[in-house]
Amino acid sequence: MGPLALCFNAKSDSVASSDTTTGFGRNLQFRPKLFFSSISTQEEKPFDFFRALVDGVVAGGTAGVVVETALYPIDTIKTRLQAAHGGGKINFKGLYSGLGGNLAGVLPASAVFVGVYEPAKQKLLKFFPEKFSAFAHLTAGAIGGLAASLIRVPTEVVKQRMQTRQFASAPDAVRLIVSKEGFKGLYAGYGSFLLRDLPFDAIQFCIYEQLRIGYKLAAKRELKDPENAAIGAFAGALTGAITTPLDVIKTRLMVQGSANQYKGIFDCVQTIIREEGLPALLKGIGPRVLWIGIGGSIFFGVLESTKRLMAQNRSNDKNSSSKE
Template sequence: MTNSLCHTLRLLLFTLALSFFGLDMDRSIVSSSGDRSQTTFPDALALKDINHPIKKPIIGCGTICVKQDDPCDFLRVLYESLIAGGIAGLVVEAALYPIDTIKTRVQVARDGGKIIWKGLYSGLGGNLAGVLPASALFFGVYEPTKQKLLEVLPEKFSAVAHLAAGALGGAVSSIVRVPTEVVKQRMQTGQFASAPDAVRLIIAKEGFGGMYAGFGSFLLRDLPFDALQFCVYEQLRIGYKLAARRDLNDPENAMLGAFAGAVTGVLTTPLDVIKTRLMVQGAGNQYKGVSDCIKTILREEGSSALWKGMGPRVLWIGIGGSIFFGVLEKAKQVLSERSQRVHKA
């Protein structure tokens, strides 16, 4: 067990080195049989020289292939991304919701304020109802966008493709994610007893715009978060495959997901605090916007308040990243294999 862990850590270090120094990768996708008329599933590596001592073992790892000129390819990728993303989002939210509740309550509490430990599952049902379409929408945009950008951009700019696809997916899915987050966090802080009551009373008191309270701060947090998390994860997967000379297994996908989530969670904690404060303030409008929120927090609570909830947030996103990406890759693999069997039949 110890030797296996040490080997995994060595591979991760080598992966970071590969990601840092860059690796020349071809945009043309090669199938497991070496037929360049076919393309692998979106995550597959695009490699120029299949006889390279490191690259060759990666080809033939059982990746799933579809015809590049198939007009239904985009719809297949879209469908599989919607299903896999929705499943992964549901699993993470259901498993780790109490940690998210604690994080929210810590961020909202003022100095000396007590953290309520009861009702840690408050708002879970309504949140799951919003997470499923939001996650599906994110990946329905992310995967096809990533695929197209990897085809048109020079191979050395693969990180740009992942950054751009993550940001675009986050922007589009925010249409669903923001009202879901508003209702969830207000229930987590004890303002409402049920999701239907929350929606009804928010609209009655604040208008329909109340459902999008903190929309700007949400984008300020989530666009860099989504872009960085998925870029770090995708780049680590590419480097890890080359370092390991094989495809990744489920625990390795989970490990890279945890690492990407934890790092990104730390970097975006101040943005998350601002977003939370703006979303839960309600009709009182204690803060007039992002800049006023920052100034008020710094003036009344000090700079340390911007890092409130970092512990549970990093724990939540780190564990969540391991579960999310592990489930995501497994779901994509199962769906892709099923698609291949149907295509052959």
Template sequence: MSVQKDQDKFFLSISQGEKKPFDFLRVLYDGCIAGGAAGVVVETALYPIDTIKTRLQVARDGGKIVLKGLYSGLAGNIVGVLPASAIFIGVYEPTKQQLLKSLPENLSAVAHFAAGAIGGIASSVVRVPTEVVKQRMQIGQFKSAPDAVRLIVANEGFKGLFAGYGSFLLRDLPFDAIELCIYEQLRIGYKLAAKRDPNDPENAMLGAVAGAVTGAVTTPLDVVKTRLMVQGSQNHYKGISDCVRTIVKEEGSHALFKGIGPRVLWIGIGGSIFFCVLEKTKKILAQKRHSKAETQN
């Protein structure tokens, strides 16, 4: 009975914020700051691995993987990653809290999954053009982000910046939803077992597990997204289903898992860094707010 009471108390604190009134603007602000910081740190630290993954996925059989210019396009990409990550977590956090209040306590996973998908949709307007420019630069099509944007629009129209948008959503919506859901559920389980909040190394460990598992499961979706985004005006693939059929026919079904090694490594380490920085930043913001409130009183 005591264990059940502890569980009830825990889920009550999660779903109702320990009876504190819900401050939408504060949660939105904290989410944007924490998300932006986490996104930039991860992107800067792991960009070379992402570049290798992209080049592996684009290479046809026998193609040579170039290891030069692994940071190509980083500066321009961060310009997009910062607002995209800020929007993603900025939308995710208040959406998650509202859903946790509205749904039964035993459906917390549904709240996390849905909030992750909604955050992904909101940030996709920034993330897709950023991803298109980044991947074109990673494979050497353009030398700078401004040139990439200018030439893509000139040659393919504005819609060229949203090349592969459908496949991006097909990959990133389930990815965002699954990763956030796994991470949040792992934290819930850990907090119940340890009877305390995870510390920074533990948040990093939980984030790594969530990222690695999600990265492996969604690799085929990532391969399709990459092929559609980098094909430009060549139109080698006519859409998502045609891309899958063509890859399997010409290269075999194993080609759908190209780059799975660096992808799992990248996203596993990325998840570790992202969620550790995210939780740490949220904690710092909360501490600063508490100190300011005490000073005013």
């Protein structure tokens, strides 16, 4: 039985669990034959919004930096493939171009995303009927992505301009973009970014969360880091493949600069199909799936590991205090 089948054809069972996604002990009761995996919760402690926020910020920032540093060259190749018109050749030099400036944005963006996602998810799980837990994960992912986009988009614009060798350094990129295009130049392609990232974030986190629920049901225990990493890889690769056309559109709009070759999202799509054919919308799908699949493995593995370590440290501190 595959992992998706575990999510959608779960047998009724009850597992006593301390969920590492929240740090709170709770009973997870899985219901049979629901379209989405579901859990019913009986909290032993009141929901701590501040703790969920802090844990999300620290874990998300750590995971984001590790992934970006490890996989930046693959992302650079993907960007250059997508930016190349027609049969243009790809330059494989300077694959870490713009990494420093990008990390300055990735750290707060990842922290904001997970910091918003975790408490939003917990609140929404209470709001939605338990059999529709997937909608809580979808909605929380979109909310987290929207909050993080205010940081992600300028970071992405600068990164991709440097990856396509338009600028030599991040400070120069910011200064010249603002001087030539105005402050709005840092948000070039913002609409296409949201068009890609909101569904991406929602779908990826929903698939990840639902697969974890199904896997826990099958294993009847908490998951280990390699298992979280494997689920994250699958969720990332699948979502990355589905959203590749949206990524191509976003890349073209972001790297066009002041030339304004495209008038907007729909004009960009029409121009690409007319001049390069429909397959051009799948440019870079190989590096993208590889990059996001590996990135999902690292990100979710580091994320769950960091949250678990933080929960353990809090528990140890409480035990030490109670003994004094």
